Amino acid sequence: MINGHTEIIAHIGFPTHSFKSPQIYNPYFRSIGENSVVVPLACEARDYPQFLRAIFALRNIRGALVTMPHKMTTLNLVDVASPAAMVAGACNAVKKGADGRLLGDMFDGEGFSRALLRKGHPIKGSKVLIVGCGGVGSAIAAALAAHQPAMLRLHDRQAESAHALAQRLQTYFPATRVAVTDNDPAGMDTVINASPLGMNPDDPLPLDVQRLAPQTLVGDVVMAQTLTPLLAAAQQRGCPIQIGTDMLFEQIPVYLEYFGYPSTDAQTLRSLAQLEA
Amino acid sequence: MINGHTEIIAHIGFPTHSFKSPQIYNPYFRSIGENSVVVPLACEARDYPQFLRAIFALRNIRGALVTMPHKMTTLNLVDVASPAAMVAGACNAVKKGADGRLLGDMFDGEGFSRALLRKGHPIKGSKVLIVGCGGVGSAIAAALAAHQPAMLRLHDRQAESAHALAQRLQTYFPATRVAVTDNDPAGMDTVINASPLGMNPDDPLPLDVQRLAPQTLVGDVVMAQTLTPLLAAAQQRGCPIQIGTDMLFEQIPVYLEYFGYPSTDAQTLRSLAQLEA
Numbered sequence: 001m002i003n004g005h006t007e008i009i010a011h012i013g014f015p016t017h018s019f020k021s022p023q024i025y026n027p028y029f030r031s032i033g034e035n036s037v038v039v040p041l042a043c044e045a046r047d048y049p050q051f052l053r054a055i056f057a058l059r060n061i062r063g064a065l066v067t068m069p070h071k072m073t074t075l076n077l078v079d080v081a082s083p084a085a086m087v088a089g090a091c092n093a094v095k096k097g098a099d100g101r102l103l104g105d106m107f108d109g110e111g112f113s114r115a116l117l118r119k120g121h122p123i124k125g126s127k128v129l130i131v132g133c134g135g136v137g138s139a140i141a142a143a144l145a146a147h148q149p150a151m152l153r154l155h156d157r158q159a160e161s162a163h164a165l166a167q168r169l170q171t172y173f174p175a176t177r178v179a180v181t182d183n184d185p186a187g188m189d190t191v192i193n194a195s196p197l198g199m200n201p202d203d204p205l206p207l208d209v210q211r212l213a214p215q216t217l218v219g220d221v222v223m224a225q226t227l228t229p230l231l232a233a234a235q236q237r238g239c240p241i242q243i244g245t246d247m248l249f250e251q252i253p254v255y256l257e258y259f260g261y262p263s264t265d266a267q268t269l270r271s272l273a274q275l276e277a
Numbered sequence: 278m279i280n281g282h283t284e285i286i287a288h289i290g291f292p293t294h295s296f297k298s299p300q301i302y303n304p305y306f307r308s309i310g311e312n313s314v315v316v317p318l319a320c321e322a323r324d325y326p327q328f329l330r331a332i333f334a335l336r337n338i339r340g341a342l343v344t345m346p347h348k349m350t351t352l353n354l355v356d357v358a359s360p361a362a363m364v365a366g367a368c369n370a371v372k373k374g375a376d377g378r379l380l381g382d383m384f385d386g387e388g389f390s391r392a393l394l395r396k397g398h399p400i401k402g403s404k405v406l407i408v409g410c411g412g413v414g415s416a417i418a419a420a421l422a423a424h425q426p427a428m429l430r431l432h433d434r435q436a437e438s439a440h441a442l443a444q445r446l447q448t449y450f451p452a453t454r455v456a457v458t459d460n461d462p463a464g465m466d467t468v469i470n471a472s473p474l475g476m477n478p479d480d481p482l483p484l485d486v487q488r489l490a491p492q493t494l495v496g497d498v499v500m501a502q503t504l505t506p507l508l509a510a511a512q513q514r515g516c517p518i519q520i521g522t523d524m525l526f527e528q529i530p531v532y533l534e535y536f537g538y539p540s541t542d543a544q545t546l547r548s549l550a551q552l553e554a
Contacts, residue, residue, distance in 0.1 A: 001551060002303060004296030004317050016337060019281030026279060039316050040281050042336035054331030057324035060293060060317065274278060 002037055007060050009038040009259065012052070013067035016040040018199065018224045020248060021065055024273040028252075031272055032262055036062055045069050052077050056096055063095040063259040068196070071106075071135030078104030087142035087172045089165070090135030093258055105258060108136045109143025111251025112192070112219065115242055118250065118266075121190070121217050123147035129181070129188045130154050131206045132195030133161040136221050140194055141165055145173040152176055155183040156195070183207040185216060192219040198228035205230050214238035221247060245275075284313040284337050286536065289328070290344035293317040295476065295501045297525060298342055301550040305529075308549055309539055313339055322346050329354050333373055340372040340536040345473070348383075348412030355381030364419035364449045366442070367412030370535055382535060385413045386420025388528025389469070389496065392519055395527065395543075398467065398494050400424035406458070406465045407431055408483045409472030410438040413498050417471055417524075418442055422450040429453055432460040433472070460484040462493060469496045475505035482507050491515035498524060522547075 011021050025038040043051045048070050055061055066074050071090035075081055078094060079101035085091045091104030116123060126149050130137050133156040141152055152169065156162040162180040169178045185191040185207050197206040199222050209230065212218065218234035219242035231241045249266040256263040288298050302315040320328045325347050332338055343351050348367035352358050355371060356378035362368045368381035393400060403426050407414050410433040418429055429446065433439040439457040446455045462468040462484050474483040476499050486507070489495065495511035496519035508518045526543040533540040 002299040002314065002316065004293045004299070006299070006317055008316060008318070014336065016281045022279040022281070022283070037279065037316070039279065039285065039314070040283055040337065041285070043334065044336065047331070047334035050327070051331045051334060054324070054328045057320065057328060059291065059319035059321065 003035070005035050007036045007062040008058065009036060009062050009065060010041050010055050011038050011065040011067070012041045012043050012048070012055070012070060014042050014044050014069060016042045019067070020223055020245065020273075020275060023275050024249070024252060024269055027272040027274050028264070028269055034261060036261070038065070043070070045073070048073060049077055052094070052102075056094070056102060061096070063093065065255065066092050066094060068135075074104055078102040080104070082106065083172075084109065084139070084142060087168055088135065088139035089168060090138060092135070092139070093255060095259060106139045106142075107251040107254045107258075108221075108247060109139035109141070110254055111247040111249075112140045112221075113143040113147060114250040114266075115246035116190070116217070116219070119217075119240070119242065121240065123149055123190075125150050126189035127151045127187065128153065128190040128192065129183070129185055130192045130194055131183050132156060132193060132197075132221075133165040134194070137192075137194030138165045138168070140192060140221075141169060142172070145169055145176045148175070150177065152178045153181045153188070154178065155181055184211055186211045186213070188216050190217045190219065192221070193228070193230050194221050196222065198222035198230055199224045203229075205233065209233040209237060212237050212239055217242060219247075220244050223248065279314055280312070282312050284339040285335065286313060286315040286339050286342060287318050287332050288315050288342040288344070289318045289320050289325070289332070289347060291319050291321050291346060293319045296344070297500055297522065297550075297552060300552050301526070301529060301546055304549040304551050305541070305546055311538060313538070315342070320347070322350070325350060326354055329371070329379075333371070333379060338373070340370065342532065343369050343371060345412075351381055355379040357381070359383065360449075361386065361416070361419060364445055365412065365416035366445060367415060369412070369416070370532060372536060383416045383419075384528040384531045384535075385498075385524060386416035386418070387531055388524040388526075389417045389498070389519075390420040390424060391527040391543075392523035393467070393494070393496070396494075396517070396519065398517065400426055400467075402427050403466035404428045404464065405430065405467040405469065406460070406462055407469045407471055408460050409433060409470060409474075410442040411471070414469075414471030415442045415445070417469060417498075418446060419449070422446055422453045425452070427454065429455045430458045430465070431455065432458055461488055463488045463490070465493050467494045467496065469498070470505070470507050471498050473499065475499035475507055476501045480506075482510065486510040486514060489514050489516055494519060496524075497521050500525065
């Protein structure tokens with residue numbers, strides 16, 4: 001029950017319609033008697049720099065979840081960015097430090113890696129293709145790189161995004177084999193769609209599913225629907241899959257700790273979530 | 278249930294702890310299946326001008342309730358102020374017009390007058406003392422003036438506030454007898470505390486209750502507790518009273534219409550409210 005003592009977690013992005021965080025965090029906060037609420041704030045890119053500063057001037061703001069299209073912009077708007085954010089080139093979490101400075105971090109990649117490992121799918125020594133090298137793709141690449149894959153292949157329709165990510169990875173993880181390639185999934189252990197393709201019903205598939213081997217794990221970051229067309233096609237070929245909300249749920253405990261809340265495990269959060277509401 | 282389609286009503290003020298609006302509007306929105314939520318936003322005065330513009334840049338903001346200490350400031354921040362706001366010298370409602378301009382209005386006085394009339398307490402021809410000539414006191418004076426009282430007495434510990442209000446009333450309601458006076462309630466039909474005295478437990482009473490006649494209606498705008506020390510003392514002397522939330526509830530239908538929602542009556546809102554939660 002929201003009242004005058006409620007603290008705000010701002011979920012900032014545009015558009016907001018596919019946001020799932022209010023339906024995940026808010027039931028959890030209720031379950032532990034925490035008077036906080038996640039609120040979707042539909043902020044367009046041109047308004048975001050001023051808005052981020054303004055919302056953090058509030059006295060009852062506990063933190064911000066930052067999503068499309070602001071993750072990359074945020075890196076330049078915070079006063080201090082974590083190493084993970086620097087490598088990813090993006091932030092998806094912002095809070096105010098004790099000294100009043102804005103702090104930025106990035107948990108997408110950590111959530112994605114945790115979800116893979118929880119499934120028993122190894123990262124170390126594996127070959128991975130990442131399609132989409134924006135904020136979330138970069139974050140996943142950075143988090144995976146920390147687990148020593150045999151090879152990270154990067155693809156983006158805007159080749160310069162893939163090249164820029166490759167360069168950041170080379171800087172922070174020089175031992176990782178990185179290549180900018182096409183989107184052919186053949187021979188990969190893990191294939192990840194980190195592009196927005198799949199958010200709209202008429203999007204083309206991000207890669208050629210005919211080229212998927214049945215042992216390849218296919219992960220998707222799109223959360224507009226549980227089973228994206230890519231994941232449905234992969235499943236039909238017998239591939240293990242990782243749905244978008246896996247990444248989301250696995251990173252929530254990380255967010256909760258970051259904002260200073262009692263934490264819990266992803267499974268508990270998923271059981272409390274009211275995603276159909 | 279908040280989700281990605283939820284629209285925001287920002288309740289902006291500082292401090293927010295005594296806010297009641299979330300517990301009133303949100304149960305009503307739920308009851309009519311309206312996906313909107315009132316959220317308390319604790320904004321200090323120095324941050325407010327920038328914050329107001331920033332929050333109205335959002336694409337899912339439906340409007341703002343503005344309270345202490347921002348009501349008077351808001352008049353100069355909106356692009357167009359209503360006549361009621363101009364007379365009151367303050368705004369407590371802001372929305373975006375179809376042309377993108379910020380519109381400001383003031384409903385405190387309207388709520389207070391409606392509550393008096395609903396009780397069968399006449400305004401026309403009555404003698405009224407208003408203690409506290411800030412935003413809410415001015416708004417009440419303006420709304421009462423429209424109902425042709427015999428005399429409006431204005432008192433403020435800062436005499437210049439009372440004089441400024443008297444001048445605005447003279448400009449917009451030249452037929453009204455207005456005087457800046459002390460806070461002696463003797464001989465009044467209606468006595469209104471529109472000062473913040475009563476918000477804190479150790480506040481002095483805003484006026485000398487020994488001088489109240491038992492037929493004088495005593496109204497209070499303070500909502501920190503249902504029965505303020507002033508109202509409790511007035512009740513002991515046999516006076517009819519009007520509690521702070523009466524003004525609040527009577528103006529909510531006005532707000533609802535202003536923001537484009539289906540409206541209802543104050544009694545329904547009060548029965549749905551979850552003020553103890």
